[in-house]
Amino acid sequence: MITPRFEVSQDEEFVFIKVFISSVRFSAAALEMTADDEKFIFSLPPYYLRLRFSGGLVDDERAKAEFVTNNDCISIQMPKAQKGEVFGDLDLPAKLLGRIEAPKKQGVLIEELGSTETTDSLAQEAEQFDWEVEQVVQEPVSLVPQFLYGFDNKYSDMMDASISNGNDINELSNPDKMAADERINERLIKENLKFDAEYYANDYLTEKYFASESNIKQLVAWENPVYDQYKHHKQTEFTAEENDKMMDLPKKSYLVENVRPLYYTIVCILYAYLYEVRQNEGDTTVESGWTVGKLVPQFSCLDSQLIQSNNETENNMLKVVAITMSRRSLCFPLVRHWKMVKAVWDDVYYTLRCGTRAVLKTLIACRELFRFHDVYYIYCKIWLDDLCAWTLTKGNDTVLRNLGHELRKTVAELNKENVVFEKILAEGSEELEFVNLLDIEQLAEISYNESQ
Template sequence: MSIAPVLLQESDPWGRCDKDTPKQQGQIMITPLFTVTQDDEFLYVSVKVSHVRFSASAIEMVVDSELFIFSLNPYYLRLRFPYPLIDDERATATFNSKESCVDVKLPKENRGQEFPDLDLAAKLLARKEEPGPQTASKPLIEELEISQNVEDKFQNVTADLAQEGESHDWELPQAVAEEPQTTIRYGFNNTYNTIVGVSLSNGNDINELGNPEAALPNDRIVERLIKENIKFDPEFYAADYIMHKHPSEDDDKDFAAALVWKSPVTRQFMAWYKEQSQASAESKQQVVPLSFTEQEQQRMLQLPRKSYLIDESYKPQLFVLILSVLFAYNYDMRENQGEHNIESVWTVGKLIPQFAFLDSQLFVPGESHNSILKSAVITGIRRALCYPLYRQYSIAIKAWNDVYYTLRSGKRVVMKCLLEARELFRYHDVYYVYDKIWLEDLCLWVLSDSVSEGSLRQVAHDLKKEIDALQKTEITFEKIDDTQSGDAMMVLDIEEIEAFADQSYAEYLAQN
């Protein structure tokens, strides 16, 4: 049976309420599901109000410039938009009984003005204390998590995509070594402590630090390098190399399928890029268009309400964390040809040095190549040749290229992948600690205006340069030289191992 929508307005377009505080004091208010779309003249807000007995008289709404408030016990929604709206006779609200939602039409103050990021529901949630766009160069107060009943807001600053993007300094600053601190901190913005140590008793075998609560940053690097050298098996790598180069029906690994498989993100970017190359200058887009699913919107809304004070010198470590997470996620996707399995959370965690060794620095400043970006690429490949079932250099390079296409696709695609990677950890009995100390904050930071489309685009270009310039001789491992007495060490690069494998295989064929 079709029921006509119920018109809410009569003489006054809006029911009136206090714009700062929910009317139902002392009650737990629920943030409803909602979507926002637009045309040249109006914003259209659709608020889901299922599981309540609808009453037009019980709804209270208000428009105050950029602020829109909707209240229907037990639902309460407060949104702040980047530009002002008007409360006049054109504003309407109707109840759609078939969809159990209230459809609200809000007139724009300036006809034709484009409101950005309306699909990012978490960015629209507003606090009453939130001022207008930030004018200071740096915030003075960092917000910690507050009640889920108090909505947050991110500044709506439109990214200037006409520019290629801000450049990044991938060199870490050098500092005089400090005495060990009383409390060792780690995780996002070096905020956390004791969490990983507690998880060890529950069987956290992603962690490889002997004492994660006492290891200083430089010590984490050294311990990581030593344990990667120990873990790397030249014979395992040589066997996988020959299996890939000379496949047979008896092989238990299908390297060809893993290499031919195309990431959905990469495939989408390629199709979009081809379209853009043929489009007119007026219709060209800067990023791949993407609409979040209702489930993804829910995941973003469930993020805590925080803001961060991030030092400029620390930002390269956060961008590298994005790269490391995306690399591990894409390597596992490629290894399993697009489907995660029961081992995926362990594989992804092991491939991320920030997880396994709490190492966000990746190299000791003043040593080696002095580029955290290059260190991230090399570290990702080293770990990919030590831990997964498929240990193949070509697969690692393919995964890094998938990361490049993810970044080039734009912030929404990056956010979508990070949310998917986060789901592997979020409800795990043991590994949830890595969501707590890294992924939860990382997703919230990427969602904020602190990460622009231009900055991700520039990181993508810098990453591509490193990938294309990388040589196999740069992927090295130190192993004990069995031909020497004592503890003599030798340095093996994977090009040497591949040459030895080719020679051994040729000798095998000659003998058979």
């Protein structure tokens, strides 16, 4: 059966569905349509359409369908069960196509695309959602090691082909055969090696003393459109092109026992993408996929854990996320400045506060940087396809907005002393020293003053 293109609108009493059936001869006898509470089914062989709405429909004498010749579509009118009820997300065809939910079994949440049960329960818990590390009893270690990564740790043995084709986003020496803690170790080592204290000092001094020779002030002052959306409480709108991209997302079930790592990954991806957008004042370039991929530790280092499993000193995961992303954005992008770091965290905050639709719009845009790339497409396969589909159907406005609020409090407490690297500072020495951003800026000021 073929899923036809369709459009949905509403008024106080009816839902209006346009089903486009170009090249099919209309036959009233072959058409079937039914409404069962929130579910609507349309059948006209070879076309079949099943939609799930946020409110109920009734199939009575007011329901009707007619063929509109000049538009090659069937125009359907279905009455609402409750007059005046506003159905949500009618402009998201991919969400309306969601599958029927499955029940909970033995305490494990079976998440189905289109289910409202999980979203409702999350909404009830959102005000008390705890963003600290969840305390869980460790499972027995398997005798056969499993090296899992990607969305909800569902993938393995998928990186070899990408690596052999020249994946320079990847930073791991053997990505398909490394445990989570090993990935973290290698990530931290690579960040320390990559961080260039002179590069950072140069950007710092140029912005402070030679503003006319630098565009950093301009980049920091640039206003992301999401701020205007947040300020004026505008709903995120999707273009027809964006809806087409969402129609290509996976339509499958997800078993997610712990959603926190997914939310942390969303924060990392938002930060990386919004850093690149701010760096280019609203645009992306052919190199944007590389930059975003490098910034996201879940991509470049397959690191969803972000902190060692035996680390008992850090229980604030949002602080871990903030420090990790701040460190990486001072290692890889063209512009590496603390004011940029802070400005991008504001962009992330406003995006989260605008809710699921704004987050989804950003994730869809980020996905396009990888989707058709000969090598980087792998990050769609192991992360972005699933994460976009999960956000589309399971994203919770209250949880995301509260996440934005908690993240902003965490970032407000983040200072230059928190961002630390291990570097060899003395010429001719082999000794590693811990150095933070404030140390580097103070050394840069001394060097600058001596040169004057």
